[in-house]
Amino acid sequence: MRTLKYDVVVIGGGPAGLAAALKAREKAEKVAVLERNDELGGILNQCIHSGFGLHVFKEELTGPEYAQRYVDMVKETDISCYLNTMVINVTEDKHVIAMSEDGMLVFEAASIVLAMGCRERTRGQIRIPGTRPAGVFTAGLAQRYVNLENFKPGSRVVILGSGDIGLIMARRLTLEGIKVVGVYELMPYANGLYRNIKNCLDDFGIPLHLSTTVTKIVGSKRVQAVEVSAVDENLKPIPGTEEIIPCDTVLLSIGLIPENELSKKAGIELNPITNGPKVDNALETSVKGIFACGNVLHVHDLVDQVTKEAEDAGMYAAEYAAEQKSAEAEISVVPEGLVRYTVPTKIASGRTPVTKIKFRVGRPVKSAKIRITSGDQVIFESKKAKKFVPSIMENVNLTAAQLADVQNEIKVTLV
Template identity: 65%
Template sequence: MKQLAYDVVVIGGGPAGMAAALKANEKGASVAIIERNDELGGILNQCIHSGFGLSYFKQELTGPEYAELFIKQVAAAGIDVYLNTMVIDLSPDHQVKASNEEGMLVLSAGAIVLAMGCRERTRGAIKIPGSRPAGVLTAGLAQRYVNIENRKPGERIVILGSGDIGLIMARRLTLEGMQVLGVYELMPYANGLYRNIKNCLDDFGIPLHLSTTVTNIIGYPHLEAIEVAQVDENLAVIEETREVIACDTLLLSIGLIPENELSQKSGVSLNPRTNGPLVNQALETDQPGIFACGNVLHVHDLVDNVTLEAEQAGIAAADYVRQQKVGVSENRLAATAPSKIKTIIPLGPGVNVGYTVPAKLTSPSSKEVRILFRVRKPLEQAEVVIQSGATILYQGKPRAFKPSVMEEVVLSPAEINGLNGLKGQSGAEQAIIVSVREVKK
């Protein structure tokens, strides 16, 4: 068994893991990346379409191009990378147990960055009735078949769910000569970005059926048809709308789930709304020195945003290690130093908001705080209101909101610190609530 020690260990070598590792390295930390695949880059390696990097690099890149820029930086920085290595255990005291072809590894870390990404929801998650034939697969798996393995998933394709991967695959399969019969979405609105609706469906004449879902899977051993039906405002099936569509492939683009089995092993608490860790503004979980970023924290719409968030986590992890190293000296001065006790202020969703990241703030704060959130439904005219009790910290201008778009509001240190010590009726620290309130036209 090989035992190693690093200041910061990053679990996951996708865009989040690489960005976090690079920033921790820039801060002077010794860094290792553990990646279970045989190459860095994560899901970007199979995303051969363009549209990446517009915000971060100010140029339009494919997924592999975006990944390659970071892979080169990781190599140039001399960061240790363990490929084909599976993490099997993570303890609260930052002991990482992993396995690869050389045997067992135990990495001791000053801080951990969780960057394991996410996985697709499958048929079992939504319990579609019917037989269990070949030909039912997730959109991401189909993307790998076509873009990496040069395999053809089928001839007549139906896509369930209007997530971005499904929309992108509708275009990709059409370009490769397959017939995409339609995209069916349970909700009365599309879940993907508008640009993907326009570029991947509208431009290719692929119909999008809203308030419609798959109610049965037909055929065995291979898929022969599916049954679809419209749903009402309560998402109940409208019986008279049932229709059978002959097809040989059903792609599922029905959402993503953060990969947090390791997080739970280390004792990290998860947000029931996102299935990602509960973090503060430094992206630190409730386990000291364990940070989270990217799609393992919450599912993002753009990889550029993943990168920016991960850089913040990498800096925070390196700062944590540095503070731990000088902690002994600081403790010697504690008797004469002013109190540095921080207050924990809960932060959470209010009206029309699904979740917030972070889920708590520490005060006093010396840095501004980025609050990210998504609305629960499309809103044509609404305003963001962030408040603690009767105190309004932020109120935005009325505009439209979509669930597919990650929203961001920045609070200044003064706004946060002004709440320090403010108590609610129960005597507990008053929570900060983020709401998006509809405004009458």
């Protein structure tokens, strides 16, 4: 067993981890990235479609191109990258225990950045009745098979859920000559970005069935069909609406879950809505000196947003490593009404020059304004009403002056 000391240890070598490490290195002398795979870049390596980098690089890139730019930037520094290194524990005193090809490693860190990303929700978590035949995949697994392994998942596909990965795979499979019968979504609205619905479904004539779900998978050795049913306002299947759809493959695009087993081991308090850590405006978790960013914190729409958030986490982690102190969180951030969750959940006054409030709504809203209040005081209200959808994360920046008179909490709502 070897013990290594670093100022900042970043867990995860995807887009969040690389951006956090690069920013941390600007202020910290010794920075390490721990990655369980044999290469850096994370999930972007299998996302061969374009649409990345418009905000960060001001040009359109594929996922591998975006990842490679950060890999190249890291290689130009003295940041230590440990590949094939699986972190198995993180302690409250900021010791990171990992297994690598060289055996067990213990990293003693002054601060830690959690950037482990997220994983896909599986069939078992939504309990679809039926047998367990071959041909049921998560959308991300099918993406890896097609884009990296050159495997064909099937010939006739039904996609359950309208998450962005599923929409993108509907187009990808169609381009490979595979028939996509349709996309079936439990909710009365699509969960993916509008541009993906337009570019991946509408442009290829792939139907999107809202308020409809798969109620049974038919088949023994291989999927032969699925039973789909319309659902009511309580999302319960409506008897008599069942329809059998012949297919040999089912892709599940039913949501993402932050990878927070390590967060739990470190004793970090989690947000029950996002399943990610609760953080303050410096992205510090409830355990001092441990920060979180990217999809391990909450699921983002765009990798560009992940990068910018990760840069903040890396900067504040480096500052903590140098000063070994945290500001006490004084102001609670409370979502109200149609606002489902906020990041951060607490604000430490004076810790950041600008407090970035991010939130999502729980359902589509045709027209509303964002209002942030403290008691009877309105500290922010957007000038114009606009449309809100769950698939798009909203952002509001509050200055120190706007928060100067706030004592206990602020509420984020739509009016």
